[in-house]
Amino acid sequence: MAEEFTPSGAPGAIRFAIVGCGAIAVNHVAALQALPGVTVAAVVDTDAARARAFAERFGIPEAFDDVESALGSGLDAVTICTPHPAHEEGVVAAAAQGLHVLCEKPVATTTEEADRMIAATDAAGVRFGVVFQRRFWPAAARIRAAIDGGSLGTPVSGSCIVRLRRDAEYYAEPWRGRRDTEGGGVLMTQAMHHIDLLQWFMGDAVSVTGRVATLRHGAYIDVEDTAVATIEFASGALAVVQASSTFDPGLGAQVLVSDAEGRAASVLEFPEGTGLTDVWTLPGEREFAAPYAAGGVFDIPLADVHLGLVDAHSLQIADFVAAVRDDRDPLVTGRDARRALEIVTAIYRSSESGGAVRLTGARSGAAA
Ligand SMILES: NC(=O)c1ccc[n+]([C@@H]2O[C@H](COP(=O)([O-])OP(=O)(O)OC[C@H]3O[C@@H](n4cnc5c(N)ncnc54)[C@H](O)[C@@H]3O)[C@@H](O)[C@H]2O)c1
Numbered sequence: 001m002a003e004e005f006t007p008s009g010a011p012g013a014i015r016f017a018i019v020g021c022g023a024i025a026v027n028h029v030a031a032l033q034a035l036p037g038v039t040v041a042a043v044v045d046t047d048a049a050r051a052r053a054f055a056e057r058f059g060i061p062e063a064f065d066d067v068e069s070a071l072g073s074g075l076d077a078v079t080i081c082t083p084h085p086a087h088e089e090g091v092v093a094a095a096a097q098g099l100h101v102l103c104e105k106p107v108a109t110t111t112e113e114a115d116r117m118i119a120a121t122d123a124a125g126v127r128f129g130v131v132f133q134r135r136f137w138p139a140a141a142r143i144r145a146a147i148d149g150g151s152l153g154t155p156v157s158g159s160c161i162v163r164l165r166r167d168a169e170y171y172a173e174p175w176r177g178r179r180d181t182e183g184g185g186v187l188m189t190q191a192m193h194h195i196d197l198l199q200w201f202m203g204d205a206v207s208v209t210g211r212v213a214t215l216r217h218g219a220y221i222d223v224e225d226t227a228v229a230t231i232e233f234a235s236g237a238l239a240v241v242q243a244s245s246t247f248d249p250g251l252g253a254q255v256l257v258s259d260a261e262g263r264a265a266s267v268l269e270f271p272e273g274t275g276l277t278d279v280w281t282l283p284g285e286r287e288f289a290a291p292y293a294a295g296g297v298f299d300i301p302l303a304d305v306h307l308g309l310v311d312a313h314s315l316q317i318a319d320f321v322a323a324v325r326d327d328r329d330p331l332v333t334g335r336d337a338r339r340a341l342e343i344v345t346a347i348y349r350s351s352e353s354g355g356a357v358r359l360t361g362a363r364s365g366a367a368a
Contacts, residue, residue, distance in 0.1 A: 013039040014321060015075045019067055019090045020082035021045040021054035023303070024104060027310050028079045029058045031317035038321055044070040071097040077127075077324055078102075079317070083175040084109050084183050091117045091334075095124040102129040102320045102330070106192045107337040109183025111345060114338040121334060129320045129330035130337030132196045133312035136319075137275030139267040143201055143257065146265060151282050153259030158231075158239030160198040162191040164272060165250035165299055168220050177221030185223030187212065187344045191243035196340035197255045197267065198241070204234040205339070209356045210347030216246035229347045241347070249299045254278065271300050273308030 016032055018025050021043050032040050040060050045051035048065035055063035064070035067090055071078065077100040080090040087103050094101040101121065107130045108114040121128035134140055146152035164186070171177035182189060199205055210229030217225045229241040239257075252270030256279060268278035300308075316332065323330040346357040 013037050014077060014324060015039050015041040017042040017044060017070050017073075017075050017078045018054075018060075019044045019070070019078055019080050019094075020086070020104075021047075021050050022081065023306060025054065025079075025081040027306055027313040028081055028317065029054075029060075030310055031314035032079070032321075033058065034314060035318055035321055037325075041075060042070050042073060067093045071099060075099055077320075080104060083181060084188070085175075085181060088113045088117055091128065092120045095120040095126050095128075098124055098126060100127040100320075100324045102131065102317065103334070103337075104131050105196075105337060106183075106188055106341050106344070107334055108341065109188060111338060111342050114334065114341055118334045118338065127320070127323050127330060128334040129316075129323065130332055130334055131313065131316055132193060132332045132337060132340075133309055133316045134193045134197060134267075134269070134275060135200060135332060136312045136315040137267065139275045139277040140197055140200075140255075142277065143265045143267060146282060146285075147201060151285065152257075152263055152265055153261055154235055154237070155202045155257035156235070156237045156260050158198050158202050158237065158255070158257040160191070160194045160239065160241045160243075160253075160255050162186065162194050162241075162243040162253040163247045163251040164190055164245050164253070165248045166190075166217070166225070166245040167248075168217070170302065171217060171220050177217070177223055179223055182223060184344065184348065185212075185214070185221060185225055185227075186243045186245040187224060187227050187347060190245060191227070191241065191253075192340050192344055194243075194253050194255050194269075195241065195343050196337070198231070198239055198257075199233075199339050199343060200336075201255070201257045202231075202233050202235070202237050202239060205231050205343050205359050206234050207232040207356050207358050208343055208346040208350055210241070210350045212348060212351045227347060227351075229343075229350070231343060271305075271308070273300070273305035275312070 042062040043055050044064045051063040078094045080103040175181040212224035212227040215226045225245045227243045231239045254268045256266030258264035264281045266279040268276045320330045350357045
């Protein structure tokens with residue numbers, strides 16, 4: 001199959017660069033190097049030593065310390081694994097070079113940045129995907145498929161519960177825990193995944209109310225570690241969100257939806273990084289329900305959380321490569337990823353104003 005791919009007019013492998021050589025880049029390189037017909041040709045990190053060490057560790061021929069120099073070197077696509085506020089710069093630079101681009105979540109920290117990224121990739125005619133690899137867990141995909149297939153009706157009620165442990169050591173990474181360099185806290189960085197799943201199951205969100213607070217980690221962060229919200233959907237459905245990084249031990253996450261007949265399904269993330277089915281009451285399909293994993297492993301190291309996500313990253317990255325090869329959209333596009341971001345930023349605005357925030361993006365041209 002790889003021989004048939006001729007993105008730049010010549011037969012051969014799809015040549016990727018990875019921008020940002022930190023924790024999650026390890027999942028990207030593992031997924032990309034496992035795919036036939038794909039080469040990781042270069043890596044980029046503003047920390048030149050880190051770029052070189054990463055390239056050496058994974059046998060990647062070239063290492064750069066700035067994006068512009070890297071992207072001129074005969075690439076077809078890039079994945080962006082930099083801190084959130086640097087996502088726009090990487091995506092726009094890749095698009096300007098005519099490269100397909102897969103960006104880590106959150107797509108950006110504001111919908112304005114996301115809109116510019118969508119516009120730049122549209123104008124360049126390149127594919128733009130965003131990593132929400134939890135959608136690729138069979139436990140999550142099965143809920144979406146049940147809704148598509150009609151065995152689970154359009155959800156009328158939902159809940160998104162995220163109860164994680166993060167600590168001073170985690171927030172010691174200089175860009176984490178600060179509004180100017182992370183754009184938000186537990187909602188922006190952790191619960192974004194689960195809010196994405198919730199809205200993927202429930203449809204367009206139209207109104208949000210919420211409150212955020214910093215109740216445990218305030219000595220070293222200026223973003224929220226605690227949030228609650230209610231979301232109303234275009235269908236009339238309602239959902240609640242609870243998201244906190246204050247739990248010790250962390251208790252994982254659960255996204256549950258139920259339909260007008262009372263049927264319910266949920267995906268449980270426990271331990272963090274592993275997706276299971278814990279509630280599945282669809283008639284004739286009860287066997288899908290796995291036993292609730294309480295009593296399992298608490299608070300595994302973050303590196304192991306990432307390791308647990310390698311399979312899901314691999315599925316999403318394989319989909320992105322197939323999208324490039326087949327000239328189609330990836331399963332999660334920049335427009336898709338903007339929806340969860342719009343909900344999260346609306347919760348921040350609601351918390352400031354004390355009132356409900358109406359959403360428009362899900363039906364506007366920007367997010368169609
Ligand atoms: N999908 C997931 O489950 C998941 C998990 C962890 C992180 N992430 C996302 O991946 C991104 C990176 O997170 P991380 O934990 O790997 O962070 P990290 O701090 O471990 O790594 C970020 C790397 O980017 C480099 N960098 C910073 N600015 C740069 C720039 N302008 N150009 C090139 N390199 C730059 C840094 O030097 C660092 O090496 C974040 O957006 C995060 O939300 C996603």
